[in-house]
Amino acid sequence: MDALADRQVAAFLDNLRCQRRASPHTVEGYAHDLARLREFCAGKDIADWTRLEPAQLREHIALRHRDKIASRSLQRELSAIRGFFAFLVKRGEAQRNPAQGVRAPKTPKTLPKPLDVDQLAGLLDAPAEDALDIRDLAIWELFYSSGLRLSELTGLDLYDVDRHAGQVLIRHGKGDKSRMVPVGGPALAALERWLDLRPAYADAKATALFVSRLGRRISVRTIQVRLDRWQLRQGFPEHLHPHRLRHSFASHLLEASGDLRAVQELLGHANLATTQVYTHLDFQHLAKVYDNAHPRARKKNRAKDGQG
Incomplete structure (x- = not known):
């Protein structure tokens, strides 16, 4: 040139x-x-x-x-x-921009490693030292119990939780779609403990399920900071983010059930492919589900067994 x-x-x-x-x-x-x-x-x-x-x-x-x-x-x-x-x-020195339609290769999606059950037990069974710790434990339990997104949890109001039915309504999920998800026993118990203390922080007109020490709806940033502190206090060696609790929920549920569609609904994913990537589902797992569930696959296996 x-x-x-x-x-x-x-x-x-x-x-x-x-x-x-x-x-x-x-x-x-x-x-x-x-x-x-x-x-x-x-x-x-x-x-x-x-x-x-x-x-x-x-x-x-x-x-x-x-x-x-x-x-x-x-x-x-x-x-x-x-x-x-x-x-x-x-400047009139070129007629076209050759880079206009050129795109770089997509960045591969990196997903957080799910916590194992023992790690989660260590985090969730740790004793609370004050009322805000009790609130935080209810938050961590709800993340793991119901697989909520961070924004979904901060947006929860008191009337979104049905403690008798053991479920929570997400009114504004991704794409502004609503869904109902179950809440497990330990999470319900943790919520009960927090709700007993909540009136000391929130006035009678406040609707937010989780509030800060000043009585305002808890922010995304506050939850992230509190989880960082909780991780350090419990001596957990790796960085924790609320999304990792959601990811652990999805991974553990899928491992135990193999029901990809159910996990998709619980996570609020529009596409099944999103759930498949999110939960590290690989072909070997798919093949195992197929072999155990598909009628023709079972017949094939029985035929092999008969030949043996």
């Missing part, structure tokens, strides 16, 4: 620095990203920026991905390239 290509990159970086007030770190990162793209173009005998085709840019990103560059880094590179060509188009 010629000197004009270098001047165009320099003008773009100068625009970032002076007009858009980008940080030095951002400008340096964009400079490295465009230098790598220039090196690729030179290797492909692409004479200037306007001759770069989307297919060639995809090849460049694919090569970077093959070199174990993380998806987030590739997304940043594409952002730099997209911004650079938008700059050239605006």
Whole structure:
């Protein structure tokens, strides 16, 4: 590529620095990203920026991905390239932006490791030292008992819990969908202990099931901070997040029942595929469920047994 290509990159970086007030770190990162793209173009005998085709840019990103560059880094590179060509188009130095439809490979979903039953017992059976600990234990129990999302739990009102039926109504789940989920015995007992103490913190008009020490509806951040403290007090070695309690609920229920559809309903997932990924369900487990449940699979197994 010629000197004009270098001047165009320099003008773009100068625009970032002076007009858009980008940080030095951002400008340096964009400079490295465009230098790598220039090196690729030179290797492909692409004479200037306007001759770069989307297919060639995809090849460049694919090569970077093959070199174990993380998806987030590739997304940043594409952002730099997209911004650079938008700059050239605006200045009339390019007719199109070849990066417009190019996407980086998706970041693989990482899921928290479920806690085992003994670990959960250690966390949930620990003694409370004060009223707020009793409230917190009711929260942890409800997370694990019913598999709630953090936002669903903070949104609960007193009338959403039916203690006699042993169930809780989620009025506004993901996608604003409602669902009813069961509540186990230990969670109900923990809720009873908290509800006995709640009037000391909430006035008669307050509807929130869980309130802060100031009487307001408990916040997402407060729950996260309190769980961090609880984890440290119990000597638990790993970081805990409320989502990990929900994940443990789903994993343990699926392991015991094998009923993917039921777990899907309890979690409030719109798609079964989401539940399958969420619970680490692998093909071996699916094959086992199939062999045990499908009529033709059972006949096949019986035929084999008869031959033996």
